[in-house]
Amino acid sequence: MTEPIKVSTTIHADQPTEPYHPLWNWFGYDEPNYTYSPHGKKLLKELTELSNTAPHIRTHNLLTSGDGVAALKWGSTNAYSEDADGNPVYDWTIMDQIFDAYMEAGNIPLVQIGFMPEALSDFQGEYKHHWAPADPYATIMTGWAVPPNNLKKWGDLVYAWARHMADRYGEEKVSTWPWEVWNEPDGLYWHGTIPEFCEMYDVSAKAVRRALPNARVGGPHTCGAFSNPKAQKFLREFLQYVVDHKSPLDFIAFHAKGNPVIWKDHVRMGVHKQLRDIETNLDIINEFPTLSHLPVVIGESDPEGCAACSARVHPQNGYRNGPLYSVYVVESMLRTYELAKLKNIHIEGAVTWAFLFDDQAWYDGFRDLATNGVDKAVLNGFRMLGKLGGDWLSTQSSHRRDLQEIMEHGVRGEPDVNVVATRDDKGISVLVWHYHDDDEAGPDAEVSIAIDGWGDRKASLKHFRMDETHSNSFGVWKAMGKPENPQGADYAKLEASGQLAQIEDVASVAVNGGKIELRTTLPRQGVSLLRLDW
Incomplete structure (x- = not known):
């Protein structure tokens, strides 16, 4: 079994850079x-x-x-x-x-x-x-x-x-x-x-x-x-x-x-x-x-x-x-x-x-x-x-590929496991993705998400995900046997699977010294949106 990629990301919740x-x-x-x-x-x-x-x-x-x-x-x-x-x-x-x-x-x-x-x-x-x-x-x-x-x-x-x-x-x-x-x-x-x-x-x-x-x-x-x-x-x-x-x-x-x-x-x-x-x-x-x-x-x-x-x-x-x-x-x-x-x-x-x-x-x-x-x-x-909004925040990722390198060579070899974040008047949105040019199997990314500058406020979390098994109606259709004309309950199931899946809903997230620590495992070609509200 391939070992997962260890990825560290940081979001500075108190460092807006420019409007989104x-x-x-x-x-x-x-x-x-x-x-x-x-x-x-x-x-x-x-x-x-x-x-x-x-x-x-x-x-x-x-x-x-x-x-x-x-x-x-x-x-x-x-x-x-x-x-x-x-x-x-x-x-x-x-x-x-x-x-x-x-x-x-x-x-x-x-x-x-x-x-x-x-x-x-x-x-x-x-x-x-x-x-x-x-x-x-x-x-x-x-x-x-x-x-x-x-x-x-x-x-x-x-x-x-x-x-x-x-x-x-x-x-x-x-x-x-x-x-x-x-x-x-x-x-x-x-x-x-x-x-x-x-x-x-x-x-x-x-x-x-x-x-x-x-x-x-x-x-x-x-x-x-x-x-x-x-x-x-x-x-x-x-x-x-x-x-x-x-x-x-x-x-x-x-x-x-x-x-x-x-x-x-x-x-x-x-x-x-x-x-x-x-x-x-x-x-x-x-x-x-x-x-x-x-x-x-x-x-x-x-x-x-x-x-x-x-x-x-x-x-x-x-x-x-x-x-x-x-x-x-x-x-x-x-x-x-x-x-x-x-x-x-x-x-x-x-x-x-x-x-x-x-x-x-x-x-x-x-x-x-x-x-x-x-x-x-x-x-x-x-x-x-669409869940981003407000102002961009300063972020870092240990597996963020350089833009010039991507324009020269594409995303080959190491994947681009990247993060951006925005802040509005209700909280922050963190978008993390795991991209590779090649449509073939690859290791998961174990992503740590360190958020500083949160302050002393409480925090709640909603986590949305798109990958092979979430928010992917094509995967559900294949599992059904690729029906040529889905009807009734099958159509309803496909329609529901085409919506954005929420995989976590946490009413209270630990905040220590104005910092929040989160972790997620992100499959290759997966995207997560983590919404943290004050």
Whole structure:
């Protein structure tokens, strides 16, 4: 039997460092028509309940033409068409269903201006794609991924849309929503040039501002820049255009993706690649001193690039159903805070590109937060992040891996057994996690948690856990024999297992000289949240 790793951690309860903000509380997906399905509405409400801060929700295809029927990597609203004389026809029926669902759930839209309606597209070929996970990714890029054939009509559409949102939900509310232009124009999502994109951005941003003078607009949502000269060139030229033309820009957006692979007989994650993408983009932004004060939104920040690419077809995506995805989110998000501080840039949000896929088999290996209405383990990682709040506290861990080392080599060999903590007016929250890139068995971590600076007040403890046997509906489903269509009591059991498990509830914890000593055994790929109240 492998000996456990001995880990010592320290939390200084009387040493706040800076305010905490939940940059992780942003989510997105390709398929807007899943938004208002029963499972979609349920999940949106759960995202709101993650913390005391409303989540931001980003989705593609809000201006795409079509019948409003969802499909993998496809969605549509048919908001824009033209009559026989070429005059614009606006129809907000499907759009309203989407945004009504956000308002009902208490979400904040990150409104994406895209993609190109069919009537404004001169693409020679099919407009709607027909894609399955085994197909080449590039086949999704059809007539919606082109520049507008009439910039004035495009600008008028954006203006009309923004005014409709204001009329329906109130200008004051809608003006607080961030508005963004397009998605990954340096990649396959834009069949135009960089100057054409910059011109389209300028027209779009000014149309939003004309409709909503106090709204925030941003872009360009370029792809991960590490080892990607095209993405680096695009971001630099876009930012230079903004400087030269004084285009409206209130936040800068880019994407960051990891790189999981099959290593020998198991999945090996690539968190180093995701962090390198973030670092490279922040370094480019710092080349523009008149813009580096702007906040950043990482519009997609994920273990890899394609949420709809099932693990059945792409086995390197086999991390998605169980605890590894959850602990990876914790690792990558908390390291993102470190990078922001290191580069002196405020990262406002980091979007997890995962939602749900209706009408798919249970645990079919998609990058989603829930399957058939049952929450996956990853959502419980977010639930624990949601219990942080107030101010960061000073902490140490004997097995905290160095950020630069992780960006060079990943988390191989020794695991990252790390701790962060926050303090609010009722107590402190301590988050401990045990991460390794390799999805294979490894020793547990025996973690001692020393809290000083507590004072002479009493303390109570609630301990929450996500690992292979806690807060992991996938493990329960496997133990059931992987039923294809769970019903009744089985469904209820799965639904309950998708919630965050509490493993300790102690009314009175010993406090000696203002210090508290706790211990826990944390399995590999496990996460614990310990809440201590005064």
